[in-house]
Amino acid sequence: MNFFTLRVALSGYRTFSTKGFSEQKTYINNKYKAETTTVTKRQIRRSKIQWTEEQKSVLSAIEQGKSVFITGSAGTGKTMLVIEVIKRLKKMHTPSKVFITASTGVAAVALKGQTLHSFGGIRGPFYHDPKKLFESILADNRAVRRWQKANALVVDECSMVDGELFDGLEYVARKVRGVDEMWGGIQMVVVGDFCQLPPIPNDSSKPVKYAFEARCWDESFHLQKELTKVFRQSDPQFIELLQRMRKGEIDSLDLSLLEKCYSERVCDSSVVKLFPLKKKVMEVNEKMLKSLQKDVTVYPAVDTGKDTWKKLLNQGIAPDQLELCEGSRVMLIKNLDVRKGLVNGATGTVVGFDNGLPIVKFDSGKVLTIKPAEWSIMEGDEVVAKRWQIPLRLAWAQTIHKCQGMTLEKVSIDLSGSFGVGMVYTALSRVKTLAGLHLSGFKSSMIRMDPKVLEFYKKLCNKSLDTSCIESKDNSRRHSLSCTAENAGAADNVGTVEKKCYFDLDGYLSRRLKR
Numbered sequence: 297m298n299f300f301t302l303r304v305a306l307s308g309y310r311t312f313s314t315k316g317f318s319e320q321k322t323y324i325n326n327k328y329k330a331e332t333t334t335v336t337k338r339q340i341r342r343s344k345i346q347w348t349e350e351q352k353s354v355l356s357a358i359e360q361g362k363s364v365f366i367t368g369s370a371g372t373g374k375t376m377l378v379i380e381v382i383k384r385l386k387k388m389h390t391p392s393k394v395f396i397t398a399s400t401g402v403a404a405v406a407l408k409g410q411t412l413h414s415f416g417g418i419r420g421p422f423y424h425d426p427k428k429l430f431e432s433i434l435a436d437n438r439a440v441r442r443w444q445k446a447n448a449l450v451v452d453e454c455s456m457v458d459g460e461l462f463d464g465l466e467y468v469a470r471k472v473r474g475v476d477e478m479w480g481g482i483q484m485v486v487v488g489d490f491c492q493l494p495p496i497p498n499d500s501s502k503p504v505k506y507a508f509e510a511r512c513w514d515e516s517f518h519l520q521k522e523l524t525k526v527f528r529q530s531d532p533q534f535i536e537l538l539q540r541m542r543k544g545e546i547d548s549l550d551l552s553l554l555e556k557c558y559s560e561r562v563c564d565s566s567v568v569k570l571f572p573l574k575k576k577v578m579e580v581n582e583k584m585l586k587s588l589q590k591d592v593t594v595y596p597a598v599d600t601g602k603d604t605w606k607k608l609l610n611q612g613i614a615p616d617q618l619e620l621c622e623g624s625r626v627m628l629i630k631n632l633d634v635r636k637g638l639v640n641g642a643t644g645t646v647v648g649f650d651n652g653l654p655i656v657k658f659d660s661g662k663v664l665t666i667k668p669a670e671w672s673i674m675e676g677d678e679v680v681a682k683r684w685q686i687p688l689r690l691a692w693a694q695t696i697h698k699c700q701g702m703t704l705e706k707v708s709i710d711l712s713g714s715f716g717v718g719m720v721y722t723a724l725s726r727v728k729t730l731a732g733l734h735l736s737g738f739k740s741s742m743i744r745m746d747p748k749v750l751e752f753y754k755k756l757c758n759k760s761l762d763t764s765c766i767e768s769k770d771n772s773r774r775h776s777l778s779c780t781a782e783n784a785g786a787a788d789n790v791g792t793v794e795k796k797c798y799f800d801l802d803g804y805l806s807r808r809l810k811r
């Protein structure tokens with residue numbers, strides 16, 4: 297272990313301060329990657345995004361009907377681009393023939409789509425044998441209709457899609473559609489960064505198989521494009537640090553830069569805290585809520601739709617039960633008004649209640665009574681389930697998995713208990729500047745990258761040097777498959793909640809919305 301590694305390892309056991317954090321303005325402007333579809337469309341219109349040449353080449357390939365894989369480091373604009381891609385696909389194919397999916401529920405609903413599992417008709421753990429997978433899907437008439445109807449299929453967060461599943465679905469597409477072309481002729485748009493969170497294996501004793509390891513991978517795309525311009529960070533030193541970390545190549549200079557992000561004081565409670573584990577997040581949020589010792593209002597979500605679809609509503613879109621009291625730190629989970637900064641990820645504090653609805657003073661200074669909002673699960677262009685809830689989440693703490701896609705001004709990351717590859721990079725790449733980063737529980741050994749991923753990007757980059765992209769030679773794309781934890785401000789003196797009262801959201805909606 298060299299001197300710097302030792303220094304970082306030792307510092308991993310320190311407690312850290314938020315000196316500087318508490319003195320700074322606490323406005324946090326972040327967003328969840330995908331849940332910005334509607335407003336981002338507006339944003340695109342208003343802010344007139346200047347697409348880079350790389351981004352333009354993707355848009356042009358899409359308009360030529362090509363299948364594209366879009367990748368790139370965190371903050372290179374994949375999400376912004378995919379939102380525009382969806383818009384153009386819908387114009388080309390009509391909305392009902394464009395299916396939007398993602399590997400996770402949060403990303404799927406956020407893009408107003410569905411999970412890849414629900415689109416594909418995969419129930420429970422999937423069959424590794426493509427033929428068995430096909431037979432199981434055949435039993436689901438609606439899934440068969442979706443596969444037959446699709447002209448274009450978007451798959452977001454593909455780093456978490458299993459490689460065998462990817463092969464299996466390609467086989468299913470061909471068989472169900474009876475078209476002997478890759479993916480049965482569907483225009484595929486697959487998006488993700490394999491250096492971020494990997495697939496969660498069905499069987500943890502087996503090594504992870506990434507989607508790029510699927511036999512059909514290369515033949516699935518006419519173009520594989522790596523976006524290289526990072527927008528989220530502007531400090532070249534930080535960008536380079538993150539690029540090295542992405543490849544697992546952190547050096548002594550990087551470690552000493554990160555060491556500056558350690559400090560002794562406890563973090564200001566207004567700064568979002570990220571943890572690897574959900575348990576820690578819940579613990580911190582609950583402790584903080586109780587420590588306020590105020591009467592709590594409980595908001596149970598109102599769900600409509602078929603039971604099979606309702607399950608998806610519980611996958612982290614909006615809490616099925618939200619508890620708030622005066623003083624709660626909250627994060628907006630829906631875009632309410634982009635121009636006023638009331639965007640998904642904006643944080644604030646509950647300052648009171650108006651007829652049972654929370655009044656939030658945002659860190660930008662805006663004060664607003666938050667009314668219930670709706671989230672829809674779509675199947676093609678049909679709404680199949682809906683959730684109504686107050687669009688807030690307790691925001692003292694969040695998991696690293698939940699923050700994938702966010703852009704944060706300031707963040708306090710406790711990496712104790714960090715597991716798997718890509719987690720440290722995913723967490724650190726959320727923040728815009730090193731000055732906004734407060735780090736704890738970090739050891740350099742936690743920076744882990746899968747050599748298979750590194751090899752994939754090396755090849756992608758080498759090929760890009762020649763053509764600036766990988767063009768599939770075979771345009772007919774015949775199929776290839778024959779068959780320390782810092783307390784993070786959590787109060788030690790846990791108080792008792794005085795009283796809980798339930799808000800009648802159903803009644804409110806009936807009265808206000810005349811459902």
Ligand SMILES: Nc1ncnc2c1ncn2[C@@H]1O[C@H](COP(=O)(O)OP(=O)(O)OP(=O)(O)O)[C@@H](O)[C@H]1O
Pocket residue numbers: 329345346347348351368369370371372373374375376377489527528700701702703725
């Ligand atoms: N062409 C562009 N011009 C200016 N800003 C852009 C452009 N493309 C993206 N951005 C901005 O870059 C930031 C990061 O974009 P985005 O969230 O789409 O990145 P991402 O690649 O999806 O990141 P992640 O992998 O972390 O989810 C956003 O604030 C977005 O507005």
